[in-house]
Amino acid sequence: MQVAYDLERDLPVKVSEWTPSSSLETFHWHTALEIGYCVSGSGWFFFGDKKYRAKAGDVFVVNNMERHIAQSDPDNPSKYLFVFFSKEIVESEQELLLPFIYRPATFQNQIPAEQTAARKIGQLIHFLRQEFAERQPAFQAMIRGTMMQICALLLRHYGQHSPPGRNNSVFSLYFILLPALSYLQENFREPLELSDVASQLALSPSRTRHLFKEVMGIGFKDYLTELRVNEAKKLLASTDLSIMQVYLQSGFQNHNSFYRAFNAIVGMTPNQYRFCKSK
Template identity: 55%
Template sequence: MAKEPLIHLFDWSPHVYVDPFHTHDHLEIGYCLSGSGTFYFGDKTFPVQQGDVFVVNHLERHAAASNADNPSRYLFLYFDPTLIEQADQELLLPFVYLPTKFQNRIPSGLKAARKIGELFLELADEHENKQPGYRGMMRGKILQICVQLLRHYVEETPSADWNRTLTSYYRIKPALDYINERFREPLSLEDVAERLALSPSRARHLFQEKLGTGFKQYLLQLRVNEAKKLLASSDLPIADVMYAAGFQSPGPFYRAFKQIVGAAPLDYREQAAKLALFEKISGENKTTREALPR
């Protein structure tokens, strides 16, 4: 039986200080239920208020902080891209953005934020009550949320710029698919360039231009994300995790993991185990996530 795509919905309140910047191996949408604070995406800073929606892809480093006098509280949704890709590839477009130019925040006063907020509350209700067929209902709600995102960004983006986004996405997608399938193996820029029928220099430029990151950093991100999953979900020795994630030697593995996650692999595994125990005791539906580097 095929494994179901990841769907994870949870309640989260940031600290009043800024946690380490982090990335995820999945797509992420946040809805501010109450309070205020600040969200950081690379060099961008967004104020947060009740009703705001935030969009995060798997590449952009981000962090959040609460207002000490009015702490923010969110519903966050993590999901695997295959969930929406199977329905309509176009729904992925809001998540394929150049970080420096993308507006991650949809302010609460906009129609899209209000509609997405309503869908988030319906999603949370399905998740909490778990009536028969709730998984199908949750998938349907997530697709509706992604449709609202797509329509919002189409409306907010000049048509010429949106057409360039479409062209860029379909130009680089074969390379991303190839890397996602092969990142656990030795892989070079030349391999990817050959797949795209481009020169290595042109392929390098395409990554930087379309994703805002280089090929090497993109590959490292995928491998570190895989290592995080294995550290949190298995008892494999760290050396085996390293090889299973596509790294060939300890030095590059430890440096990349520390750079991207902000913690050493063993520390991350210990923190993940503590969080899993806390969730088991508290009940996942009511969990507030905090300090695990992500």
Template identity: 50%
Template sequence: MEEKYRYDHEMPLRVDEWSPRTYVEPFHWHASLEIGLCLSGKGWFYFGDKTYEVTAGDIFVVNNLERHIAQSDAADPSNYLFVNFRPELFGDGDKELLLPFVYNPKKFTNKMAKELPAARQIGELIRQMRTEQLNKQAGHRQIMKGLLLQICALLFRHYSNHPGYKEQFNQIYEQYMRLQPALAFLRDRFRENIGLEDMAKQLKLSCSRARHLFKHIMGEGFKEYLTQLRINEAKKLLSGTERTVTEICMSCGFQNISPFYRAFRQIVGMTPQAYREQSALFILRTEQDEEPVFPE
């Protein structure tokens, strides 16, 4: 599912504190770019098929394509600061600072371990951004933007050390931007009976070329990505509504129940009914064990 952020004063930049659940929630993505800092605790961070162990001080880079979710260790729950910002915050002269966010998910390492000097620098800059946002003193938005530029410059320096990565940036960036209409279409229309031909029309390409471009940029096939979108939506409805499994199946874009059950078991590892029961149990335990957290 897509998560959306609201920004203050029309500046597309904010820093939020967040603690993941101790169970794996549905994967999500968002229109913004994201940089995460683990403040305390332990856990795991999932990016598609990749899993990273998390400890305090680790930094994570997330673009607006890759599906992801964090999970806390029940014995030592994790707490994060997440910087969310829109690419348009950068002018043409700073385009190269977006390089760390334009990547092939299968080949990219999202984690910067806390032991790295750059990770320690970035962590301190993120803390300063959070302080500026909370205090809201005169000029805080300009200072936050300046801190973000420093962070992205450090990320750029770190990732551009990878052989050949900088040289490939312009080509990757163009392909990345070219895919945006198709991704927006899928996120808006995945609940409908759509297929590869519909996605290819958004790109004005043949089906074979559209399939190849999608796999190259996303690191997974069109069909797999579409199925994952639908299953994520089904998980949300199973845990958050009382609608029947059949109703949820049909509302998520599946045309009959058999493919839905097959895909759900393959991706989630259990039946929809079992997932609903497990979610209800987790929610009950969370309500009993956790104190309420009030927004600022």
């Protein structure tokens, strides 16, 4: 099962309730940033090779690149509130993005329920849900302000565990890379080479390759493939396009490369994925 998280342009935030399956499903990733709050029950949360035992009150932080999936304990199924949002919601205070600019291998995605940050963030997520449900006058302003508070709490929490100077270093590198990320988001359907991206940064292809790995924790080719597979998943689930039309509109040049990449990332063939989404 996949959580719905299409974001509106004017208010790019969404709160969704989700009960994970008790069987381990295919890992996925989102183009949005994500915060998960375990409301009840227990289970596990997987991020790449990392595995966390999850319980009520825990908070989980996910950026827009790390593959992940939650799983319920069959004897005590978990229920989550997930907040999906675009970075534009806090762009006036760009340092609030720092908790989402991390190296997946060493980042601690879980904030345990016992910690003050988890309790405060959980309360604010419940408040967000209430604002969306009631939609009283100026609810958009309330939601934007609440997102600022949540991200500020995350910044304080992770700032306590970061080496001195680490935030400034990662932040500056991220904003050097940002034009390339925007370029890829807009042009991933086209044939692209590393040199195309490097030209957006006025850097050499070699330096661009190292910068990608350092900031994103993933190589340029892998990042581009993830973008294309994510687009293919969207088209498979929401349109009746043929498989050929899907892979061509997603940026893949041929059948073999598409099937190989899709199966490696999603864990099933495109036809199997479409069938699962049609149930």
